[in-house]
Amino acid sequence: MALNGWHVGEREIHRKMNYLGDPAVQSMFTWVSDEIDPGYAQFHAQCHFLPVTTLDSTGRPWGSILAPQGGETGSKFIRYIGGSRLRVTAEIWEGEPIIRTGKKNMLVAGIGIHFPTRMRNKIAGYATGYTLSQGDRLLELDMRVNETIGNCPKYINIRKFTPHPNSHPKVAAENLDLKEGERLPENLIDFILESDTVFFGTTYVAPAKDADMFPSHLGMNQRGGRKGFIRVSRKDGRTLAMPDYSGNRFMTSLGNVEATSLASFTFVNFETGAVLYLTGVAENVFGEDARRLMPMHSKNALTTLFVTGYTFVLDALPVRQTRGTRAEPSLYSPPIRFLAEEKAGLTLEKPNQMVLLSRIDLHSPTIATFWFKSPTPLTIKPGQAAILSFTGLLGQPRYAHMAESNPKSVNDDLVRTWTISASSTHEFALTMREIPRGVITGAIFNLSQLLVDTSVLDIHLGFIGISGSFSLPPPVTGSETKLLWIAGGIGITPFLSMLRALKEDDSGRRTDIHMILSTREPDVLVPLLMEAADISSDKVKFELDLFTTKSQASGLINAREHPKRVDYKFLQSVELERKIYLCGSKPFEKTILEGLAKCGVDSDQVTMESFSY
Structure with missing residues (x-):
């Protein structure tokens, strides 16, 4: 010693x-x-x-x-x-x-x-x-x-x-x-x-x-x-x-x-x-x-x-x-955490701020919308994300030095971030997919099997704040804003929030939206899109290209189905002078960015939601 x-x-x-x-x-x-x-x-x-x-x-x-x-x-x-x-x-x-x-x-x-x-x-x-x-x-x-x-x-x-x-x-x-x-x-x-x-x-x-x-x-x-x-x-x-x-x-x-x-x-x-x-x-x-x-x-x-x-x-x-080799990252290393000054649009709530899980809308066995009520007014830009702590529901994780079967659990603080699919002054909704063996989504999806109105359970979660700069551009008086939205699967969620905001917008802005949606679950996601896109045509033009292997009558005007994946050839046919937004999984984003690059669109011209908080 x-x-x-x-x-x-x-x-x-x-x-x-x-x-x-x-x-x-x-x-x-x-x-x-x-x-x-x-x-x-x-x-x-x-x-x-x-x-x-x-x-x-x-x-x-x-x-x-x-x-x-x-x-x-x-x-x-x-x-x-x-x-x-x-x-x-x-x-x-x-x-x-x-x-x-x-x-x-x-x-x-x-x-x-x-x-x-x-x-x-x-x-x-x-x-x-x-x-x-x-x-x-x-x-x-x-x-x-x-x-x-x-x-x-x-x-x-x-x-x-x-x-x-x-x-x-x-x-x-x-x-x-x-x-x-x-x-x-x-x-x-x-x-x-x-x-x-x-x-x-x-x-x-x-x-x-x-x-x-x-x-x-x-x-x-x-x-x-x-x-x-x-x-x-x-x-x-x-x-x-x-x-x-x-x-x-x-x-x-x-x-x-x-x-x-x-x-x-x-x-x-x-x-x-x-x-x-x-x-x-x-x-x-x-x-x-x-x-x-x-x-x-x-x-x-x-x-x-x-x-x-x-x-x-x-x-x-x-x-x-050694030349030709790569570093093998430790599986224990958690995601990068940014400084507050680095994350545009980050708004921290007061310490110990809580929100009530009020209801659950189950869309399929693995996709649901969870609604939360806040006792204080919320300021949320459409497309932003909510940061929640689940320690109140699941308890503080116990210390473990090593965990070979699940290395990520060692640094799991039970804090998660999801983009907001709908919001009002005192309420917001998170539409999410259950992650197989996911600690957080597994727990809250189990609640969805019990009842829709969860307010009786009095489940309060820590509300850390609002984050993200993935939001609508400011309106320009007297001109039309042209947008290209590209979503992969559940990456549709921030666009649902944006569409709802445009529905209620009385600024006089005019918006022309071309959306590309790639999904294996059109029967779940298209109805959510239809609900959010119920907007008057004098304010918003909306057209949809739906890429899916399952046939789905979208019910939307100006909607086209494609029984394949989004590829470079299709992107060549798209008007790319629009302001481009992209949201989806990392492999989907990589594929789209590579296709856009072949079309002469630099990644810096694309607004993306990183999901890394």
Whole structure:
């Protein structure tokens, strides 16, 4: 055992995350060893590089990437030299922070990750030797390890690596001390948003009264997710937000930040070898503060980094992702959660706002419309979406570290978003399809088998807010708005809301709508369309091309049936100078966008509903 318990920052993060009552969490510090097993030296030698944390002269942590000479792993890279010491012989390059920060007896921390197998091991201690040679291009670092622990593998994205000895590192951008008002260059922001992995360096500076029991130390960790899981504020161009996903609940990295509000983020492009080193002021954000920053990440904490220094080096890493291979994403990684400032049209309701599930209209065994009543007035643009929390109905999910049979459940906060198919001042409707084995739709579709009027059940759901910019364009006086709507299956729902709005519109606007609907269930969706499209012809022209393998008498004027799928040839025959809206599944959207591209329509000209909130 290396630790004497949790230091003040770790205790505070456990308190804020409501872990203090869990005896398992309180004893986890005993899992940390004060000596590295010689067998783990062999593990580290097989890693393709070693991310480490060191401190600069002002106490700021920087992440460095120590890589083997020529990209060849093995004992010449990392080996055990006895006494819980590792010797790292690494190729380094201009711009590497450790050239500035390195010295004998410095604190250091690292994390060994073998990406092909998702194995990893954290180490921390101090340098017993530090030597630069060959023109500061070869580093020999002896490290006495006094803290080590195997670590959670579940957010590591699997990659295969091969040596890339012909690297030519070049510092492309650097500002080690950003002044007030300075921003990260746009290409570096784009670099961050394309990353699915970050190496997270932290520091704990012990208060004098705690120094003997909880001595100062550094930390190096890895966080992974889907590309873009770390967001960047465009408002100041230098604040990053990293969501915390459900893990092993050690919380050592966030505990360090809680006690000493400094951190480093290091990003690597594994295909080009470019490395971005960031350092700055870090803060953990919780509750309503976190919700205001990243509304859909409501279950755990956020960590922000206000960047105070950076270095960007091109063509640096002497190992690269094997050509022709792709990263295998972790199944545990939840969807990307955007900053509030990124999601156009996002309106948050008051904390603890609730809506009543008032009735259910069952259209088929798998499609239904659910109606909700709000005690406060609603402001909803036709085509927008409602964000609901189902914890009141299903209860708070229990903690689980791993769930091999259902990885997505580990980070499931029971928050879901659906486009609104109808709305009024105090009511809105969601028309949805039951998802096979879906946690949420399975539960509420079970209610539809019981009764239509559900108000007697007094089921209230959390109403987080309204989101989306998928809405009607503003009316233009004296001219006709020409629209092309393309819907795949249940993607028809936002168009139902738009048609209902046009029916009630008294602005004098005139609209010409050409709709393309592809569905296997015309007997269900066409009647919904007919109800919504019951509009006077002097306000709206409406024509429909229905693509379905089932014959369906639509009952709509200017409706044509096509017993096939929407294809490029048909799109060629369509007037594409209209404002185009597209909503459907991802494969349907991809097919339509490819067809439109062949017709000369760029995807930027198409308004789409992403369904990713």
